[in-house]
Each structure stands twice: as C-alpha cells, then as structure tokens.
Amino acid sequence: MSAPFVPIRTERLVLRPYVESDLDALLAYYSRPEVARYLLSRPWTLESGRAVVAERMGGVGLDTPGRALTVVVEHEGQVIGDVGLWASDGTGTKGEIGWVFHPDVEGQGFANEAARAILEVGFGRYGMHRIVAQLDARNTASAALCERLGMHLEARHRQDWWSKGEWTDSLVYAALATDHPRDVGDAIVVSAVVLRDANGSVLTVRKRGTTSFMHPGGKPEAGEAPPQCALREVLEELGLTLEPQLLDLVGVYRTAAANEVGRPLIASVFSHPHLSARSRPDVVPAAEIEEVRWLDPTADLPDDAAPLLRLLVHDMSTGA
Numbered sequence: 372m373s374a375p376f377v378p379i380r381t382e383r384l385v386l387r388p389y390v391e392s393d394l395d396a397l398l399a400y401y402s403r404p405e406v407a408r409y410l411l412s413r414p415w416t417l418e419s420g421r422a423v424v425a426e427r428m429g430g431v432g433l434d435t436p437g438r439a440l441t442v443v444v445e446h447e448g449q450v451i452g453d454v455g456l457w458a459s460d461g462t463g464t465k466g467e468i469g470w471v472f473h474p475d476v477e478g479q480g481f482a483n484e485a486a487r488a489i490l491e492v493g494f495g496r497y498g499m500h501r502i503v504a505q506l507d508a509r510n511t512a513s514a515a516l517c518e519r520l521g522m523h524l525e526a527r528h529r530q531d532w533w534s535k536g537e538w539t540d541s542l543v544y545a546a547l548a549t550d551h552p553r554d555v556g557d558a559i560v561v562s563a564v565v566l567r568d569a570n571g572s573v574l575t576v577r578k579r580g581t582t583s584f585m586h587p588g589g590k591p592e593a594g595e596a597p598p599q600c601a602l603r604e605v606l607e608e609l610g611l612t613l614e615p616q617l618l619d620l621v622g623v624y625r626t627a628a629a630n631e632v633g634r635p636l637i638a639s640v641f642s643h644p645h646l647s648a649r650s651r652p653d654v655v656p657a658a659e660i661e662e663v664r665w666l667d668p669t670a671d672l673p674d675d676a677a678p679l680l681r682l683l684v685h686d687m688s689t690g691a
C-alpha cells in the first residue's frame with residue numbers, strides 16, 4: 372500500500388480528502404433538486420448527506436481498503452465541488468470517475484481542471500488502463516465536460532437506469548492511458564511476473580551489481596505494452612518462454628523502487644503457471660541476472676527482499 376493520499380494542487384484548486392465538517396458546504400449544492408436531477412441519488416437531506424460524507428471519508432486512495440479516491444475541490448478556501456475515482460475491477464486497472472459542482476461556480480472550467488487532475492492521478496499515479504464516466508444521456512453539461520477532457524463516447528444504453536421514477540438512457544465515455552501519453556512524474560514503470568513452484572514458493576532474481584531480490588521483470592521498450600514487456604523480460608532474464616494466453620494480471624502496484632533510491636515504482640504485475648508443476652525447478656540466470664533464489668512466502672522475509680516483493684507477499688498473506 373502506498374503512502375496516504377495527499378492533497379493535489381492545480382493552478383486554481385486544491386483537491387483534498389473529505390472531513391466531517393465539509394457536510395454544510397456539500398449540502399449547499401447536493402440538496403438542490405437541479406443538481407440532483409441527473410444523479411442517481413435524490414437531493415441530500417442532513418441525514419443522507421452525513422452518511423455519504425462518512426463513506427467518502429474512506430476514499431483516500433485506490434490502493435487502500437476503500438479502493439476509491441474521493442476528494443472535495445476547494446477554490447480560495449471554499450468547497451465548490453467534488454470528484455471521485457473508483458476501482459471497478461479486482462486488479463485496479465479499470466476505474467470510473469464522477470463529479471458534482473456547485474451551480475454558482477459552473478462555466479469557469481473548475482470541473483474540467485479538477486477532473487483532469489484526477490484522470491492524471493488515475494493513469495499516472497495508479498497506472499490505470501481505462502477510466503469511464505457514466506451519465507444520464509440528458510446531462511449535456513456532463514457530456515460536454517467528458518468531451519473537453521478528451522474522453523471518447525463509446526455507448527448509449529437505452530433505458531438502463533431507473534432514476535427518479537423513470538427509465539433513463541445513459542452514456543458511457545472512456546479514456547485510455549494510451550489516448551494521451553501521460554507524465555508519470557519521476558516514477559519508474561515496469562512489468563513483473565510472479566512465478567511460483569508446486570509448493571507456492573516464489574522465484575526471485577537479483578540483478579548484477581545490485582543487492583535486492585525481486586520478481587523477474589523490467590522496464591518496457593518503446594511502444595511495448597505491459598504484457599509483452601513481461602514476456603520479453605522473463606525470456607531475456609531466465610530463458611523461459613511463457614505462453615501469453617496464460618499470463619494473468621494480478622494488479623498495478625505503486626511502491627518504492629529497489630535499485631533507484633527515492634524513486635517510486637509503478638509495476639504491472641502478472642502471474643504465470645509456467646513453473647508450477649515441480650518443486651523448486653532449476654532456473655538458470657541470464658542477461659543482467661546474477662542470482663536466482665526461491666522464496667518461501669510463508670516464512671519471514673529476508674532483509675534483501677525488494678519493496679514490491681514485500682508488498683505482494685504481504686497482500687498474499689492477508690488475502691488483500
């Protein structure tokens with residue numbers, strides 16, 4: 372799990388986690404019928420608003436138990452709206468975004484500025500692959516925002532939501548990470564592969580000139596997608612040819628890099644059953660790999676285990 376989410380600052384806005392005392396500012400717009408018109412929820416009451424705020428206070432990161440990033444948007448110290456990003460699958464690579472702003476601040480590009488920052492976080496910080504927005508087809512303001520964000524209209528579903536006494540059509544807009552190559556800051560982007568033996572031991576490797584043991588894997592070459600990178604790295608580092616169709620996506624993890632101190636790592640982690648038939652089969656290191664070692668994930672981890680390895684073994688043992 373990465374560090375708790377910290378406020379994001381954009382040119383004019385601060386996006387920060389919810390606190391209980393935001394309730395009044397949120398009620399000021401969520402209680403209005405014209406704001407709730409195209410939302411699935413009814414206008415907030417004090418009671419319903421309190422429950423939603425309590426729930427959204429848990430949305431402090433996609434890699435936390437809440438699996439959501441829900442933030443209020445402040446302009447000059449006032450809460451003017453809110454944006455949320457939720458993981459919509461088990462791997463955390465697909466998500467959904469939503470937004471609501473106070474009518475008094477509409478038409479100034481604030482929703483655009485905040486949503487853009489959250490899309491950046493989804494793709495850049497969490498390495499997400501696809502983010503969708505679903506909206507009532509009559510919500511032209513929201514559809515216009517999706518268009519301004521460069522999202523693509525993918526579907527119009529006919530009468531698929533029951534909303535405030537009627538069946539309503541909905542639109543699905545989507546953005547892919549590859550639509551607009553994003554700056555991932557100083558993060559190192561890699562693919563890694565979990566290879567286990569018949570007893571569940573995990574294959575780890577140490578690169579030449581380094582001290583940490585990690586999953587096999589590495590950085591993508593230009594234009595290479597994460598699965599292709601994973602297959603190539605395992606072939607180069609261990610001489611193993613993995614069948615692409617058996618590669619499973621475990622998830623995208625953000626943690627500290629092992630060999631480049633101080634830099635974050637965004638890793639697409641895959642698993643593959645290639646070595647699962649035998650107990651600790653011999654695997655010969657190649658290319659930049661100096662040493663191969665099997666690790667029993669139920670035992671205490673050695674000090675030289677890389678941060679990503681620690682994180683995954685922890686998740687496995689807690690069933691996260």
Ligand SMILES: CC(C)(COP(=O)(O)OP(=O)(O)OC[C@H]1O[C@@H](n2cnc3c(N)ncnc32)[C@H](O)[C@@H]1OP(=O)(O)O)[C@@H](O)C(=O)NCCC(=O)NCCS
Pocket residue numbers: 405406407409410469470471472473476477478479480481482483484505506507510512513516519
């Ligand atoms: C959907 C919603 C967030 C859109 O808000 P918005 O203010 O229209 O969206 P933006 O932030 O993109 O602002 C765009 C407008 O600001 C203008 N603008 C002014 N200054 C700008 C700036 N610096 N940058 C960008 N746009 C700017 C744009 O020209 C545009 O004006 P237009 O609508 O006249 O074309 C808002 O209508 C809302 O909260 N609705 C109620 C809740 C809801 O339905 N949520 C969505 C559920 S799916």
